[in-house]
Amino acid sequence: MNLASENNKDKYDVVVIGGGPTGMIAAGRAAELGARVVLLEKNATLGKKLLITGKGRCNITQAEFDDKEIIKKFGKQGKFLFSSLAAFGPEEVIRFFEERQVATKVERGGRVFPVSDEAQDVLQVLRRYLEKNKVAIIYDAPVENLEVTRLVSGKKIASVKLGEKGYLSEEKKALLPERRIYGDKFILCTGGKSYPTTGSTGDGYQWAKDCGHTIIETAPALVPVKTKEVWVKDVQGLSLKNVTITLLQNNKKQDSRFGEMMFTHFGLTGPIVLDISKKVGELMTQGEVIISLDLKPALDHDQLDARLQRDFKENSNKDFINYLPELLPQKLVTSVATLSGIDPRKKINFVSKEERKKLVDLLKDLRLTADGTTGYGQAIVTSGGVDLREVDSKTMQSRLVSNLFLAGEILNLDGPTGGYNLQVCWSTGYAAGTYAASL
Secondary structure, eight states, X not given: OOOOOTTOTTEEEEEEEOOSHXXXXXXXXXXXXXXXXXXXXXXXXXXXXXXXXXXXXXXXXXXXOXXXXXXXTTGGGGGGGHHHHHHSOHHHHHHHHHTTTOOEEEEGGGEEEETTXXXXXXXXXXXXXXXXXXXXXXXXXXXXXXXXXXXXXXXXXXXXXXXXXXXXOHHHHHHOTTOEEEEEEEEEOOOOSSSGGGTOOSHHHHHHHHTTOOEEEEEEESOOEEESOGXXXXXXXXXXXXXEEEEEETTEEEEEEEEEEEEOSSEEESHXXXXXXXXXXXXXXXXXXXXXXXXXXXXXXXXHXXXXXXXXXXXXXXXXXXXXXXXXXXXXXXXXXXXXXXXXXXXXXXXXXXXXXXXXXXXXXXXXXXXXXXXXXXXXXXXXXXXXXXXXXXTOBBSXXXXXXXXXXXXXXXXXXXXXXXXXXXXXXXXXXXXXXXX
């Protein structure tokens, strides 16, 4: 371990940039192994984004303990996670928090939450982890740039220069007149561009690029989708379970998901919509994207038609509008009645075969036109980032800059909802902290 010498008190063994979940676990782990560590955070507090994850409850990980299954969720990029998951996967994360008095529970879809439903409890564990291992923390310390030097053997970072605005107390300014933090190793954990109000403004991408890294084009992911149809306003707040959404372009199926979704005043959200939103953004660069909702996926067209025929016989004297609540949530009745073209006051026994067939088609293929996403402001994660080919998957060490490590959302890795993305933060951050302290 390359510890700072006693006559160089201003130089740290490890400098961690970014006080989110990745940065906190990386800094704590490096210090736990004996390194002298400083954590730089541009906000006045740590974990600002962590506190809003899982709607303030913090979905800390996924209860899928088979690493291969987790890796599949990340597509072709997932194999990058083999080593880091093996060292600090979901079981280790759960154990980490439970050993520090944060009991966990598993909810629908394998989502793991603290029993308290309080993200603040997760943050407190991480803060105590940093304190116990004597990590120095500098708040209100926005980084201006990384000082990269060129050596015969390649590139190396010498220091981090802090910005002037909102920077440090007068006491700390006196200790750091050049606004520079020197270190042997540097870990970049600045996150992506999602939820920029929490400080995730994508600064790390430029610093990584300045170091020579390739940045795969970024885009908002796990983000609500806007639609052109205005009738969604009438059903906003309605959640639907066990439905299928399919993306169509030029009448060809591009992707699909089954599960839970919700209507909003501007379009759609909910787990399956968020999971498919990245694909929506990609497809829209090539043309119009249709979102098809199958409201009755358990039945095929013929089975649904047979059910309607039975229902129509049993409700022959009812108005069409009064029958629909037996088939659909009340909030969706008026919109479906209008879209079907059937007179809402028509008696069921006067609904024609053609009208019934049209209703079946509507329930199996309710179409909406995508109008983009709500952008980084509401995106849970950022897709794109530092090219994984330029990072060692075991150590998180840069292949271009000898003393640089990169971890978390800054990497070109993004998965579905359900704790997968936060698990990447824990696994890659833990690996970066481990190897920055020992290589």
